[in-house]
Amino acid sequence: MFKKIIGYALIALMIFSSIPTSTEATSIRPMHIPIISNGKALQTDASPIMVNNRILVPFRAIAQTMGANVFWNANTKQVTVQKNKKVIFLTVQSSAATINDQTVTLDAPPIIYKGRTFVPIRFVAEALDANVQWTGKEVRIFWSVLQTSAGAVYVNQTKVTNNTMTDGVYTYVPLKKLLTAIDVNVDWIETEETMLVRLSRGQMTITEGKKELVVDDHQIVAPLAPIRLNDEWYVSASWVMTVFGAQMTRNGNNDLFFSIPRTTFRSPLLPIAETSIAVPQHVTTPKMADDRRLLISDNPEVLTPVSVPNQQATLALDHVQGQQGTMDHRVFGWHVNNLGTRATVAIIVDNRSSNDIIVTNIKGTSRTSPNSWGHYDVGLPLAETVLRQALTTAPTVKVKAGTSAVIQAFDVSNNQLLGFLYDFTIQQENGTGNYRIRTVVTSSSANFSTISPTLAPLDSYATHPRGVWKGTTLEATLPTYTIDNEPVAYSISNGKTDHLLSVANALSDPTETVHNPGHYGLTYRLSLPIQNETGEIQTVRLRFSARGGSYCGAVKVNGVVYVIPPLRPFTQSASVDYIVFSNQDMISLEFMHAGGAALPLGVEVSTVRK
Helix, strand or coil: CHHHHHHHHHHHHHHHHCCCCCCCCCCCEECCCCEEECCEECCCCCCCEEECCEEEEEHHHHHHHCCCEEEEECCCCEEEEEECCEEEEEECCCCEEEECCEEEECCCCCEEECCEEEEEHHHHHHHHCCEEEECCCCEEEECCCCEEEEEEEEECCEEEEEEEEECCCCEEEEHHHHHHHHCCCCEEEECCCEEEEEECCEEEEEECCCCEEEECCEEEECCCCCEEECCEEEEEHHHHHHHHCCEEEECCCCCEEEECCCCCCCCCECCEECCCCCCCEECCCCEECCCCEEEEECCCCEECCCCCHHHEEEEEEEEEEEECCEEEEEEEEEEEECCCCCEEEEEEEEECCCCCEEEEEEEEEEEEEEHHHHHHHHHHHHHHHHHCCCCEECCCEEECCCCEEEEEEEEECCCEEEEEEEEEEEEECCCCEEEEEEEEEECCCCCHHHCCCCECCCCCCCCCCEEEEECCEEEEECCCEECCCCCEEEEECCCCCCCCCCCCCCCCCHHHCECCCCCCCCEEEEEEEEECCCCCCEEEEEEEEECCCCEEEEEEECCEEEEEEEECCCCCEEEEEEEECCCEEEEEEEEEECCCCCCCEEEEEEECCC
C-alpha cells in the first residue's frame, strides 16, 4: 500500500511541476522552519510559506506521511485525498473544500507555489484528524493512524485488553500486553525506531513501519508493519498469527481469541553468557558407533510450486536391495510448506519384493511451527526428545508384497515448518529384501503410493543435506584434561576432521546427494577423561559456543540432558558445571544439533577457580 501511495504521489508531483505558477503572489514568503510529525522531523522538498500572515504547509507531503492517497486532476485543478473512509476534495484558488461531501471553508485558498500545493495549517487538522500547532519555531503535527475499536483481546483464555484498535481496515492489538500474556519473563529494549524483545523462547527485533523483522537471526516478513503510538506498539491480528503461529477466532462481540502454543522443555535450559571460548582445535576423527541407515530429507527445504511440481513429489529416497533378515533405519526431515495451501508429508515404504515385510520398533517425534520460531518450537524439542530417549512408539506395520504402506504422515499448514525424526526396523520375512523408504509430499488428495519415486530437484542455492548414510551415532575421545590447566576447546561437526557424511561416503546416488557436515539427524558422543592431581574436590566448567552462525541443540552430560538455547556465534556461550570427586573421572557428552542450527560447535573445558 505504501509503495502505491508513493507511486501516486510521484505522478502528482510531476503533474504539479508542470502547472503554471501565475497564481504566485509577491506576498508569499518562504518560512524555513521544520515540520515535526509525531515527534519526527518530516523531510520535505518544500518548506512552509507565509501568505497574508497565514502559514501554509505543503499538503501532499504531510498527507503522504499520514498514510493518505493523493490524486491530481489537471483538467479541474482539483486534488483528491483518500484515507480510510474519508475522501477530501480541494480546488486550487478556492476557499471551499469538501470532506465526505460536507463543505468546509478554508482560512485561505490552496495555492500552487513552485510546483507544490500549499494549504492552511488549520485545514490539516480538520481534514486528516490531526492536531497541528505552530510554536513560533516549528510546525508540530500529532496524529494517529489507529482508532479505538470495540472488542476485547484474549491470549490463551486470558484477557489482555478491553479494546482493539483499527486503521479503518485491519484490526490491531497492543504488542506489549500480548507479549506479557505469552511469557511472564519477557522484557524489551526500545530505541527511536526499533524494539528488541527477549522471550524465553528466543528474541526478535521489530522496526516501526517495516514488515520485516528478525527472529533469532532469521529474517521473516509479516503481512503488515507494526505501528508505534506513544508508549505502545500495535500489531495486526495477521501479524500475530504469522509471527507466533497463533490460531485466532472472533465472536459476535468482535472479541479476538488467540491460541498461541508455548514450547516447554523437560530439561533445564543452560544459561547464556556474553563470553567467548578459547580458540578450538578440531576434534580427532570420530567413528560410527552403529550401522543404522540414515535417510536425510532436507533438500529442497522450502516446498514451493516450483520445487514440488504437480502438487506432489518424492523428497528423499533410500532403496535397499539384497538385504536379508532385519535392517534398522532412521528418517530425519526438515521442510517448510510454502505451497500456498495445506500439505501432507509422509514416510512410506514401497515393498518391491515378492515377500511381505514387517516394519517394527517404530518410534519417533515430529513438530510444526511458523518458521520464525523454528529453533524453539521444532529443532530444540526434537533434539531434547532424542537425547531423553522419549520417542513415541507406533504400531507395527505389515507391507504386503508389491504394495506400499505409510509409516507416519504429517499435516502441515501453509507457511509452517515441519521437523521429524523416526526410527524403525524392517524385517524381511523370507528371501532377500527389495524395498524403498521415501519421504513424499502432496497438497492434493493423491494416494501416497502413486507419487512418482523420481526425486524432487535439488536446491543448489540453499545446499541443505539430502541422502543416505550408514550410522546415526558418532563417537570420539578427547585428550585428557588435567585440573588447573588452561582452558582447551574442541570443534565438532567442523566439516573437516569429522566429515563422515560426505557425498563420497553416501549410500545414495551421488548425483542426488548433498553432504551433511552438520550431522543433522545424528547424535555425537564425546568422552572426556579428567585428571585431578590436587587431592581436592574440583569443579570443571563445560562451555559451548557457536562457531559458524546461530547454534542451538541439546547435550547429555553423564546421563543428564540440558537444552542449549540459540547462541550468537563467537560472542555468546552456554555452560554447565561438573564436580570431580576423584583423581580420575570420565565425562560423557552426547550432543544432538537442532535442525536449523549452524555448525560447527565449540566445546571448551576449564577449571573453576576457587
